[in-house]
Amino acid sequence: MAVYTEVSDEELEAFVAGYDIGRVLSCKGIAEGVENSNFALHTERGSYILTLYEKRVRESDLPFFLGLMRHLSANGLVCPLPILDRRGEALGRLAGRPAALVSFLEGLSVRRPNARHCGALGEALGRLHAAGRDFPMTRENALSVTGWRPLFEAAQAQADRVSPGLRERAAQALDALERHWPAGLPTGVIHADLFTDNVFFIGEAVSGLIDFYFACTDALAYDLSICLNAWCFEPDGSFNVTKGRAMIAGYERVRRLEPDEVEALPLLCRGSALRFMLTRLVDWLNVPPGALVKPKDPLEYDRKLSFHGKATSAFEYGLQR
Numbered sequence: 001m002a003v004y005t006e007v008s009d010e011e012l013e014a015f016v017a018g019y020d021i022g023r024v025l026s027c028k029g030i031a032e033g034v035e036n037s038n039f040a041l042h043t044e045r046g047s048y049i050l051t052l053y054e055k056r057v058r059e060s061d062l063p064f065f066l067g068l069m070r071h072l073s074a075n076g077l078v079c080p081l082p083i084l085d086r087r088g089e090a091l092g093r094l095a096g097r098p099a100a101l102v103s104f105l106e107g108l109s110v111r112r113p114n115a116r117h118c119g120a121l122g123e124a125l126g127r128l129h130a131a132g133r134d135f136p137m138t139r140e141n142a143l144s145v146t147g148w149r150p151l152f153e154a155a156q157a158q159a160d161r162v163s164p165g166l167r168e169r170a171a172q173a174l175d176a177l178e179r180h181w182p183a184g185l186p187t188g189v190i191h192a193d194l195f196t197d198n199v200f201f202i203g204e205a206v207s208g209l210i211d212f213y214f215a216c217t218d219a220l221a222y223d224l225s226i227c228l229n230a231w232c233f234e235p236d237g238s239f240n241v242t243k244g245r246a247m248i249a250g251y252e253r254v255r256r257l258e259p260d261e262v263e264a265l266p267l268l269c270r271g272s273a274l275r276f277m278l279t280r281l282v283d284w285l286n287v288p289p290g291a292l293v294k295p296k297d298p299l300e301y302d303r304k305l306s307f308h309g310k311a312t313s314a315f316e317y318g319l320q321r
């Protein structure tokens, strides 16, 4: 369910009249997604996504997200382009919420990516990092290492109800990561949530990247580690090194990893696995009564953590030199 806020026809027509995009032909709520209310909007001029930003997105971050998408689009990355209204603003208000219109992207996300998808994704991630290089705004990553202990504290008392021993496994990973988290790696704009549902393909070519609402300024290789976690494990919990090799090679076609990033990769993968395990665990333990959102499985990332805890070098993830 991802329509939290209903919009009346009158409100919608008044909002759309603020843009030079013709009149509304249709507007349908989109079921996918969890954070915001999204609608597929068709007007006399084209197709758009209308997003009403809900409570989990901080309003003060919206200029960063919208500015970033405009910057990346201007630098050749296919991502949603925020449409400017007649006043030249990308951010408006609708039904009492901050709202924006972005361009509609063609393509489909893949649920079970193969190695060619992983290679194409790696290359697209490299292009994203290159296109973001001159973006002048910054945004701290609230879900990096200093953000993990509060999540752990919020969930630890009930963690063993989800899986025996989970509290201790998470505590050990967190202690190790807090002690050894790498500093000084090359940083820039990262997507920070480039899971399969946020990447569109036409055939095996990437046709667009969406959902920049976790984007921030952080280590570039951390973004790659998020993708290795999200794309290269099999349903049985094993890491598919063929997919990892394709992804890293795809990334390095655009941007070669530096020696300190290579060195840090296993730790970054462990950190990003813990990040998603913890946010999923907190969500799992706090499903609001009557909610239609299906929480994501934290144990998927508990299994990934056990792989990363044993990995010692980037070669185990498919790096070739």
Ligand SMILES: Nc1ncnc2c1ncn2[C@@H]1O[C@H](COP(=O)(O)OP(=O)(O)O)[C@@H](O)[C@H]1O
Pocket (backbone or CB within 6 Å): 002, 030, 032, 033, 034, 035, 036, 037, 038, 049, 079, 080, 102, 103, 104, 105, 106, 197, 198, 210, 211, 212, 213
């Ligand atoms: N620019 C776009 N073009 C086409 N479809 C989009 C676009 N943006 C979002 N969508 C659709 O809306 C769904 C939810 O969007 P998403 O940004 O992932 O929401 P949330 O941030 O709430 O998780 C996506 O899975 C996709 O189907």
Ligand SMILES: N[C@@H](CCOP(=O)(O)O)C(=O)O
Pocket (backbone or CB within 6 Å): 033, 034, 035, 193, 195, 197, 198, 211, 276, 279, 280, 296
């Ligand atoms: N990708 C995260 C959850 C964020 O969901 P999204 O719909 O905003 O991509 C996870 O898998 O835990």
